[in-house]
Amino acid sequence: MNQKLKIVVATSLTAFALQAHAADKVKLGFIAAQSGPLGVLGAEQKRGLDIALEQLGNKLGGRDIDLYxxxxxxxxxxxxQEVSKxxxxxxxDIITGGTASNEIMAIVKPIAAAGLTLVGTNGGPSPLAGKDCSPAYYSVAFQNDQWSEGMGAYMSAQGIKRAYFIGMDYQAGWDHVGGAEREFxxxxxxxxFTPQAQLDFSAELAQIRAAKPDGVFAFYPGGAAIxxxxxxAQSGLDTPLFSNAGLVDTLFLPSFGNDAVGVVISSHYNAELDNEANKKFVQGFTAKHGRPPSSYAASQYDAIMLLDKAIGQLPAGKIDRKKLQSIIANTEFPSVRGNFKFNNNHMPIQNIYAQRVDKDSSGNLVLxxxxxxxxxxxxxYAAECPMSN
Incomplete structure (x- = not known):
C-alpha cells in the first residue's frame, strides 16, 4: 500500500470512527417531582439540567443524547412505576435526578437490578450512605446529615447554648434534624417531628415559645417551609432560626417576603462562590431565568457535567453501562461548588457553607x-459502607 493510500485509508477510518461514536447516542433518563407538593423543586432540577445540556451543545461525552x-x-x-418505564x-443508559429521599430509597434497587446507575441530585438518605450503600447510586448533592451537621456546629460556634429541634416526619427530616442535633x-x-401534610404550626410555635430556647433548628421542604x-415570623418569636437549604433557598425567597430575613441556613452551594465553573453556570442561568440559581439547579447541573466527563472516557460504540457505573466514582469534573469528590459510599466530600437571608442594595432578598x-x-455513615469506592 503506497503512502498516499495509507493516509486516505487512515483518514477514512478515523472519520468513520468519529461518525460511529456520534451515532451511538446516550439515552438519558431524568426523574424528578414535576408535579405535586415538591414539584417546584423538580422544576428547578430540570432548569439546572437544561442549562448544562445547552452549554454542552446537547451532547454528553461528545455523543448526541435522547432525553426521557x-x-x-x-x-x-x-x-x-416511572423508573420501570x-x-x-x-x-x-443512565438515570439522573430524584427529588425526595423516600422516592430515592424506593428506586435505587430496581435501577440496580436493571444494571443501571442513578446519579442523584437531591439528598442522600442515611441508609444508602451506610450498610445499604449501592454501586448503582451516587449522590452529587449531599448526604442528608451533611448540611445539618455543619449547621449544628455553626450554632455552637455562634454561642447557642439551648436549642429546639423540629422537622417533617420522614427520612430527610429525621436525617437533617438528627445531623444538626448530633453536632450541636x-x-x-x-x-x-410533624406530619408531612401539616401546614399549621401554631401549636408547635407555642411550645417553642414556652421552652425559651436560645436557637431553633427547623427542617421543612417545599410549601411546608414557606x-x-x-x-x-408572624408569631413574634425573636429566637434565631437556623436551618439548611431545604427550608430556605434562592428558589423560594420571593415567596417568603421579609419573613425570612435573618434566617441562617447551610448548604453545599451558594451562587456567590468564586470559581470559573460557577461563574459560567450563574451567568447562563440568570440570563435565562432572571435570578440566581438555587442549590437544586446547581446539583443537577453538576450531575450533567460529571456525566459528560465520565461518558467521554468510554470507547466508541454502544454505551457500556457497567463500565460507566464504575468510572463515575473517580471522574473529575469542574464543579460549581469548587472542590468535590466521592467518598467510598458514593456520597460527596465537600464544603458546607453558612448563609444568611438578607437584602441587597435594591431591597431584594438574597442569600x-x-x-x-x-x-x-x-x-x-461511610464507615458502615462495604464499598471501597
Whole structure:
C-alpha cells in the first residue's frame, strides 16, 4: 500500500470512527417531582439540567443524547412505576435526578437490578450512605446529615447554648434534624417531628415559645417551609432560626417576603462562590431565568457535567453501562461548588457553607455567603459502607 493510500485509508477510518461514536447516542433518563407538593423543586432540577445540556451543545461525552423525563411526584410508588418505564420502555443508559429521599430509597434497587446507575441530585438518605450503600447510586448533592451537621456546629460556634429541634416526619427530616442535633454541643431541649401534610404550626410555635430556647433548628421542604417560616415570623418569636437549604433557598425567597430575613441556613452551594465553573453556570442561568440559581439547579447541573466527563472516557460504540457505573466514582469534573469528590459510599466530600437571608442594595432578598461551616465534610455513615469506592 503506497503512502498516499495509507493516509486516505487512515483518514477514512478515523472519520468513520468519529461518525460511529456520534451515532451511538446516550439515552438519558431524568426523574424528578414535576408535579405535586415538591414539584417546584423538580422544576428547578430540570432548569439546572437544561442549562448544562445547552452549554454542552446537547451532547454528553461528545455523543448526541435522547432525553426521557419522568414525573415521580415525590411519591415512592409512583417513582418506581416511572423508573420501570424508563428501564423497560425507553431503555435508558443512565438515570439522573430524584427529588425526595423516600422516592430515592424506593428506586435505587430496581435501577440496580436493571444494571443501571442513578446519579442523584437531591439528598442522600442515611441508609444508602451506610450498610445499604449501592454501586448503582451516587449522590452529587449531599448526604442528608451533611448540611445539618455543619449547621449544628455553626450554632455552637455562634454561642447557642439551648436549642429546639423540629422537622417533617420522614427520612430527610429525621436525617437533617438528627445531623444538626448530633453536632450541636449545647443542650437539646426538644426534638419534634410533624406530619408531612401539616401546614399549621401554631401549636408547635407555642411550645417553642414556652421552652425559651436560645436557637431553633427547623427542617421543612417545599410549601411546608414557606408556611413554617411565615408563621414563625408572624408569631413574634425573636429566637434565631437556623436551618439548611431545604427550608430556605434562592428558589423560594420571593415567596417568603421579609419573613425570612435573618434566617441562617447551610448548604453545599451558594451562587456567590468564586470559581470559573460557577461563574459560567450563574451567568447562563440568570440570563435565562432572571435570578440566581438555587442549590437544586446547581446539583443537577453538576450531575450533567460529571456525566459528560465520565461518558467521554468510554470507547466508541454502544454505551457500556457497567463500565460507566464504575468510572463515575473517580471522574473529575469542574464543579460549581469548587472542590468535590466521592467518598467510598458514593456520597460527596465537600464544603458546607453558612448563609444568611438578607437584602441587597435594591431591597431584594438574597442569600449572603457568611462562612464555611464545615470544610471537606464527609459523613459518618461511610464507615458502615462495604464499598471501597
Amino acid at each position: 423525563t419522568a414525573d415521580s411526584r415525590a411519591t415512592p410508588g409512583v417513582a418506581v 424508563l428501564v423497560d420502555k425507553d431503555d435508558v 454541643k449545647g443542650e437539646s431541649i426538644a426534638k419534634v 408556611a413554617f417560616v411565615k408563621q414563625y 449572603k455567603l457568611v462562612s464555611t461551616a464545615a470544610e471537606n465534610a464527609g459523613d459518618r
